[in-house]
Amino acid sequence: MPEVKLQHIEKIYDGGVQAVWDFNLDIADGEFIVLVGPSGCGKSTTLRMVAGLEDITKGTLIIDGKDCTRLPPKDRDIAMVFQNYALYGHMTIYENMAFSLTLRKEKKEIIHRKVMAAAEILDLKTQLNKKPKQLSGGQRQRVAMGRAIVRNPKVFLFDEPLSNLDAKLRGSMRREILLLHKKLNATMMYVTHDQTEALTLADRIVCMSMGHVQQIGKPIELYDKPANTFVATFIGLPPMNMFDGKISGGKFVSDLFEYALNGEQKKALSGYEGQEVILGVRPENITLEGDIQLHVTNNENLGMNTLVHGKVGGVKNVVCKFASWCTYKPGDEIKIGFDEKLMHFFEKPVDDQPGKAII
Numbered sequence: 098m099p100e101v102k103l104q105h106i107e108k109i110y111d112g113g114v115q116a117v118w119d120f121n122l123d124i125a126d127g128e129f130i131v132l133v134g135p136s137g138c139g140k141s142t143t144l145r146m147v148a149g150l151e152d153i154t155k156g157t158l159i160i161d162g163k164d165c166t167r168l169p170p171k172d173r174d175i176a177m178v179f180q181n182y183a184l185y186g187h188m189t190i191y192e193n194m195a196f197s198l199t200l201r202k203e204k205k206e207i208i209h210r211k212v213m214a215a216a217e218i219l220d221l222k223t224q225l226n227k228k229p230k231q232l233s234g235g236q237r238q239r240v241a242m243g244r245a246i247v248r249n250p251k252v253f254l255f256d257e258p259l260s261n262l263d264a265k266l267r268g269s270m271r272r273e274i275l276l277l278h279k280k281l282n283a284t285m286m287y288v289t290h291d292q293t294e295a296l297t298l299a300d301r302i303v304c305m306s307m308g309h310v311q312q313i314g315k316p317i318e319l320y321d322k323p324a325n326t327f328v329a330t331f332i333g334l335p336p337m338n339m340f341d342g343k344i345s346g347g348k349f350v351s352d353l354f355e356y357a358l359n360g361e362q363k364k365a366l367s368g369y370e371g372q373e374v375i376l377g378v379r380p381e382n383i384t385l386e387g388d389i390q391l392h393v394t395n396n397e398n399l400g401m402n403t404l405v406h407g408k409v410g411g412v413k414n415v416v417c418k419f420a421s422w423c424t425y426k427p428g429d430e431i432k433i434g435f436d437e438k439l440m441h442f443f444e445k446p447v448d449d450q451p452g453k454a455i456i
Contacts, residue, residue, distance in 0.1 A: 099161030099251045100126055101147070101284060106156035108142050108308075116142045118308045120156070127282045133295035134305035134331070140288045141256055143305075147286060148177050148254050161251055176245035177254040180261060182237045184229040184244075191225040194243045208247075215243040218280060219273075235266045242277065255287040259294065271297055292332055296320070304328050311451065325451035326443045329377050335404065335416045337441070338383070340376045344369045349376050349442075353410040354389045359437050365456035366442060375452055377441035380404065380418035387434020391415060393425045407431075 101124040108117040117139040124130050132140035145151040147158060149170035158166045165173050184193050191212055192199075198208045216222045219239040229237055238258055245253055255274075259267045271294060278285055278298075289295055295302050296316045304311045304319060304327075312324040323329035323337075330336045342351030344366050349356040356376070358366060366374070381402075389409060397404040403423040409415050417433060425431065443452040 099284060100124060100159075101161075101252055101286070102157075102159040103143070103147070104157040104159070106143065106146060106158065107154050108139070108146060108151060109154040116308050117146070120310060122303060122310075122313065124284060124286070127284055129278050129285045129287065129298060129300045130303060131287045131289060131295045131299035131301075132303045132305060133289055133292060134311075136290060137307075138305040139308040140290075140303075140305050144177075144254055144256055144286055144288045147173075147252070148175055149173050150177075174251040175254055176248045176250035176252075177256065178238075178241045178245050178258045180257045182229070182241045182261075184237060184240060186229055189226055189228060190221060190232070190240050193229065193240055194221075194225075194247055197244065197248050211247040211249075212243075215246040218246065218277065219243050233266075234262050235270055238262070238270060239273070242274075246277075246281070251284065253281075253283050253285045255285065257289055258287075259289075260291070267291075267294075274298060292334065296332070302332075304331065306331070306451070323377075323441070323454060325453050326375060326377070326446060327451035329441060329443065329454075333379055335380050335418065337377045337379050338415050339443075340378075340413070341373065341445075342376060343371065343373045345371065349374070351376075353413055356435070362437070362440070362442070362456060369455070373445045374455065375443040375445060377443060378435045379439065380416045381420075382436040382439040383415075383417040383419075384434045384436055385419070385431065387432055389433050391417070391431050391433045393429040393431060394427055396423060396425045396427075398422055405431075 103120055103122045106117060106120040109115045120143055132143060134140050142151055146153050153166050160173060194212045194215060195208045216225060219242060221239055221243060224232060224236060259270050262270060275298060287298060299316055301314060302316055302319050303313050306327050312319055312328045319328055319332045340351050342349050347358050347363055391407040391409055393405060393407045395406040402418055402420050405417040405423055405425055407415055442455040444455060446452045
């Protein structure tokens with residue numbers, strides 16, 4: 098599988114509307130890259146520029162050492178799997194999977210061998226004589242993947258392929274896509290707004306917002322060391338709790354509580370004395386050992402853990418995730434604290450730009 102390089106890629110539509118700004122990414126052979134972000138962040142536009150379905154306004158696209166910036170889609174040797182399956186309803190599953198090879202005028206025995214090999218990988222051998230309407234959503238999506246596999250492309254592109262499936266089926270299809278990647282050792286780019294898909298599928302994640310890349314890294318890096326407030330609140334479910342305050346005399350001081358900084362935190366925040374900052378803590382890093390008063394508003398028992406929703410100071414919504422079955426009721430008052438080894442501090446956002454991580 099080839100390397101893919103996106104160098105200073107930008108997309109500007111008529112009227113000067115810019116969808117993607119200075120996108121840079123080197124994808125290694127066989128790497129699984131996931132582009133994640135909210136709707137309208139530019140992730141699908143970026144994927145479509147790689148596919149050749151959108152023109153690249155600025156920058157360079159290199160696939161397997163070849164400049165593909167201006168090449169038509171058919172000459173890029175890529176295969177794309179769409180959200181809506183894009184199957185031909187009047188054709189059988191076999192004919193759908195064989196369609197691109199038929200257009201190439203491949204020999205029938207080669208077509209048959211490739212279709213059967215893909216059907217074996219995707220557990221579709223018993224479905225080949227059926228029409229798409231006779232299949233479930235998950236099976237149709239496997240057919241769409243099979244149609245891509247038979248082409249043996251240099252790069253596989255997935256544009257939110259699971260968004261039309263129910264939650265249970267999405268889980269099983271995620272596992273199938275992971276197995277497919279391992280079997281093919283293929284270079285893959287995958288677009289989703291679902292952070293669960295991003296965290297479970299990716300070798301590396303590209304997190305985007307408003308056309309800009311916010312952070313690139315392994316899933317655990319984005320989760321444990323978010324680069325800014327956007328990544329911190331977008332990656333993780335429930336999102337990270339964020340508290341506004343300032344650094345004063347070795348403490349984080351807010352209208353809701355004060356927290357005495359430890360040695361490492363004091364050192365990292367030494368240049369922020371008197372400045373406003375944001376303290377972030379993930380729900381699972383909130384403890385029942387502390388002196389912050391939480392007024393419980395809701396309790397969600399999830400089996401192995403419980404989400405406890407509440408307010409601090411009567412105004413600030415806070416979510417805690419405890420690794421036990423809790424029986425708190427609305428109106429209960431509990432004391433909480435933070436795991437000091439797993440706290441985050443960020444600069445304040447300025448001019449709609451997310452606040453950068455300090456520690």
